[in-house]
Amino acid sequence: MSHAIVLSRAGIGLKAPLVKVEAHLSNGLPAFSVVGLPESSVRESRERVRSALICSHFKWPDRRITVSLAPAELPKSGGRFDLPIALAILVASGQLSADTVVNREFFGELGLDGALRHCRGLLSAVRAATLDQRAVILPAEQATKMALVPGSRVAAASDLLSVCGLLKSEKLVTIAVKASTPSTQRHTDTPKITGQDVAKRCLEIAAAGGHHLLMIGPPGAGKTLLAASLPPLMEDPQPSDELELSLVRDLLGLEPNRGRPFRAPHHNTTAAGLIGGGVNATPGEVSLAHGGVLFLDELPEFNRAVLDLLRQPLESGHISLNRAKGTYCYPARFQLIAAMNPCPCGFAGIQNERCRCKPDVVSRYQGRLSGPLLDRIDLHVSLERQPAAMLLQSQETDSDAQGLRGTIDKARQYQYARQHCLNAALTHTQLLQVCPMETAVRHWFEEACDHLRLSGRGIHKTLRVARSVADLAQAPSLSEVALLEAIGYRSKLLP
């Protein structure tokens, strides 16, 4: 046998297309070449594979060795092909039986001494291999993480010799994969907030209906603390959401996250940092916040062009990045919590405080936010600075927090039973169907909209929020009180 095929997978974003690693030994001057669009990290694998084989006491074939990674048009990078290349050479040179590598996929970078090292993005490869019903052999340090993929069959090894040992043993010992246990984040770790009843009410509505939220208030009003208290109020993540987030984190070499993520990128973050980018189009903060909360503090300080890029994920729940190598698509469904000061000094319109900013400076500061972004944020709330006496008072107790979560959970069940989605995701047509009002209330609301000169979009946002307020009270139709509360949360920055 002077020819062998071993299976592996390339990594293009979250996609993991199958790659056939072929080795052929022919007569002629001893040489070793790798073909099939390998990037420099793969071309370097020649040196690693040769040393690893020799250090593991295998015989290096003194012949002309050609390794091909097919299909050739797929870009291939990283050290993950080291192990399949080494095994293909071993099979082609008759040092390992061809049967041992059939219907299995192999990943791992080899050290010069034959040690098997960890590589990024293997979780997506294991997911794809599991769909194709193949077992996977990969570095030991990454094996436990693969339990996130339901039904995966994984065998782990720490070096090339133990891989061969595993393959030669009668039956491949695969790690039993358990279904992941539900996360426990929400029942611990709830930040305690003192005062700020309006903001807390807004968070309750945001959590119940999945609405995006903008908080406007002076420095020290507790905006960050309020935002951080949202993830524990959200519903427990589905295993599929957790898997998607783990796939994204794995691409960046991060450990899986338990529970709902909370991401708070700094305001000088770049477009690539926020939505993803770079040559290999790695995921950004919006994808790391998938299924959880993206908190943007000091919103007007962000580059406006960068903020405008949020429109696609806010609209569709994912982000596509086009590169020469292809289109990379990452999940990015998050709840946006934005915070800002009312003016550069932070005290415009705050009781008992003096703002030092000129009116045109204040309007320029607020005008830095684009209308289309503000338009997608249903809830706007103004915060006051907390008096010191308030901060010294007793804090919210655990039983209060439990009661609040119960109310929010009921409101969400109410929405799913009625429309199979949260209120924030309602389309305009659906919205009118799920917002019944008594005739008198309808007339009152129409007059109020005319009086406040609410735009069509403004009316829809008000209805969506009012629907969540009514759902928290388990009320089938919208009352004047619910509508009035929703009108109170309309934008102060948009006409």
Ligand SMILES: [Zn+2]
């Ligand atoms: Zn000011």
